[in-house]
Amino acid sequence: MDSFITIRFKRKTAKRFQEFSKTHFKTHTEAMENILDFFFYNEISPKEKLGSTGRTIESKLSKRINAVIAIIRDMEKTQTKPTVAMIQSLFTNEEPNQKPLILEKKYDEVKKQVKFREKGNQNNKL
Template sequence: MSKNFSRINFHSETVERFKKYAIENDVNYTESMEAMLDFFEKNYISPFKPFPLTNNRLLHIFNKRMDALEVLLRKMEKDSLEPTLKILLNLIKIADPINKNVYREKRAYAEDDTHPDFYK
């Protein structure tokens, strides 16, 4: 059982764009046109009016913003928070009175050239 075909006239630029679209999606021209019409009818949108902000579009926009925020926070953590934490921990370690005595002893030992282990 064959289906009837009919013709519609389009501008040649539009025909080339449509052919390219159909080839890229690996479907014939009829399937491409049916998919486009089904999309507009199913989503209750018109290509001639601005799209309303549907829940799906808002969710998509929100997810993209959240991804960008996550990237920003990861970069901030890597570039500024981790080095700052290391510096603060080193300052606390040096300022600790228990470590302060050890630090002075090590320094005094390192400058003492009379000690037999100094030249190792």
């Protein structure tokens, strides 16, 4: 069995450590070993600030995700949907209404437009 040693802490700090230790570990020794290992393996000092908390990181991620969603929706509206509509219109089997060309004349129309004038009724004023 390992021997114990006494370490002196202020009463307030000792109470905080005991509460922390009871909630996360079985013994106070195990809690202290894990705390020391954490700082040793991660190569950080307990005096350093680690930066943003989990809540601030979550809110930043949420904002970025919302921005990405807005970009994707805009792409759907401006690029994807019109492109899909154009491709679908290419593959439809409907033939467009064919209008006759302007230069094309039908025989019946030419025959109806021809009119004869009598020579006797016109005055020759040229």
